[in-house]
Amino acid sequence: MNNPFNPSFGRIPAVFLHRGQLIDDVVNEINNPNSPYKISIVYGMRGVGKTTFLTEVGKRVEKNPDWIVVDLAMGSNLMAALVDSMYMKAGNELQKIFESIKGLNFSAFGLQLSAEISQPTFSTYQGILTNMFDKLRKKGIKVLITLDEVKSNRELKDFAGYYQLLNRKDYPVALMMTGLPENISELQNEDVMTFLLRGKRIALSALNLAQIEVSYNNVFKQSGFQVTEDILSKMALMTMGYSYAFQLLGYLVWNSAKKNKIIDQNLLDKIKPEYLVELDQNAYTKIFSSLSKQDKKFALAMAQSSEQRVSIKEIRERLNRPSNFVANYRRRLLDDQIIKSTNYGEVAFTLPFFKEYVLQQHRFEQGL
Numbered sequence: 001m002n003n004p005f006n007p008s009f010g011r012i013p014a015v016f017l018h019r020g021q022l023i024d025d026v027v028n029e030i031n032n033p034n035s036p037y038k039i040s041i042v043y044g045m046r047g048v049g050k051t052t053f054l055t056e057v058g059k060r061v062e063k064n065p066d067w068i069v070v071d072l073a074m075g076s077n078l079m080a081a082l083v084d085s086m087y088m089k090a091g092n093e094l095q096k097i098f099e100s101i102k103g104l105n106f107s108a109f110g111l112q113l114s115a116e117i118s119q120p121t122f123s124t125y126q127g128i129l130t131n132m133f134d135k136l137r138k139k140g141i142k143v144l145i146t147l148d149e150v151k152s153n154r155e156l157k158d159f160a161g162y163y164q165l166l167n168r169k170d171y172p173v174a175l176m177m178t179g180l181p182e183n184i185s186e187l188q189n190e191d192v193m194t195f196l197l198r199g200k201r202i203a204l205s206a207l208n209l210a211q212i213e214v215s216y217n218n219v220f221k222q223s224g225f226q227v228t229e230d231i232l233s234k235m236a237l238m239t240m241g242y243s244y245a246f247q248l249l250g251y252l253v254w255n256s257a258k259k260n261k262i263i264d265q266n267l268l269d270k271i272k273p274e275y276l277v278e279l280d281q282n283a284y285t286k287i288f289s290s291l292s293k294q295d296k297k298f299a300l301a302m303a304q305s306s307e308q309r310v311s312i313k314e315i316r317e318r319l320n321r322p323s324n325f326v327a328n329y330r331r332r333l334l335d336d337q338i339i340k341s342t343n344y345g346e347v348a349f350t351l352p353f354f355k356e357y358v359l360q361q362h363r364f365e366q367g368l
Ligand SMILES: Nc1ncnc2c1ncn2[C@@H]1O[C@H](COP(=O)(O)OP(=O)(O)O)[C@@H](O)[C@H]1O
Pocket: 006, 007, 008, 009, 010, 011, 012, 013, 015, 016, 017, 018, 019, 044, 045, 046, 047, 048, 049, 050, 051, 052, 053, 243, 244, 245, 246, 247
């Protein structure tokens, strides 16, 4: 049997863990025309499972024939991509209706404009789209637009302006975005985009450790691996509920144990260095480099503690800074989900072995 774990980004994995009722609730909300979830933002760090979540919601919404789900990606002309994808996702009957719109020609490659409008501008697309949405509304068809990894740029700004218009005119068009916390907060700086921020926020928290343990147990035991409960709970702890880590650890353990079919402490010790390297290369380096200099100092002061759960008092003493300064950085790192509050006046890192990563990074910098 092939390795069922898949530590690559942006794909619905074969071993998928449900976050309780979250997807069901969100799908129900999207179906309700007056729901505040008409615009929603899934946010969280790299690797928590935003793209996977978005894809899963899209798949679920699409099961209802009254809905068309259109997946847009940043980095293309969003308006043009919306026209094309709506056409592609429409059924035969609807495609015919779209084709009846004057001046438009669709082919297997998407939209072709007639000669008079060969230099399409923003308002060309706006006109076409509104025409298309009118036809959809008459047919009772609703649209969910998904937009992965939003960033504040011109393209999003134009799109947001148009979406706001659609929304004001009550077209049944829902929008679900994902974004890194730092990119989401940048949207605040642009007037048009603050409209998007009024959407419902969906924070993706860590996966449940008990669920991880059960899942590892099922997958490995069903495939004839020998593993004790003790080792299974160690594995769950090694992931700390981080989605990417869950796939990565499962993947490495599977590959390393597939010959002997025995998963024990020895095996975990053996794969740990590779586990850490992959976490660093594929997630932590990007996550850490997005932090400000002061954020990094706070993280280092935390990592230098002998405890996993570090008191704010200890961090303040090590940084030798006033408490409002420290409180400010604590808040920033909490918002970015780098740290979590474990108790009153106490914080811990969210990601597995992030403490070790920060210390190692510091050693490298000292060596330079
Ligand atoms: N609910 C889940 N259960 C199991 N694995 C998941 C889940 N969500 C995401 N993953 C895995 O975590 C990794 C990161 O997911 P992805 O959606 O790409 O994260 P993000 O978009 O937040 O960076 C992928 O390997 C994916 O398969």
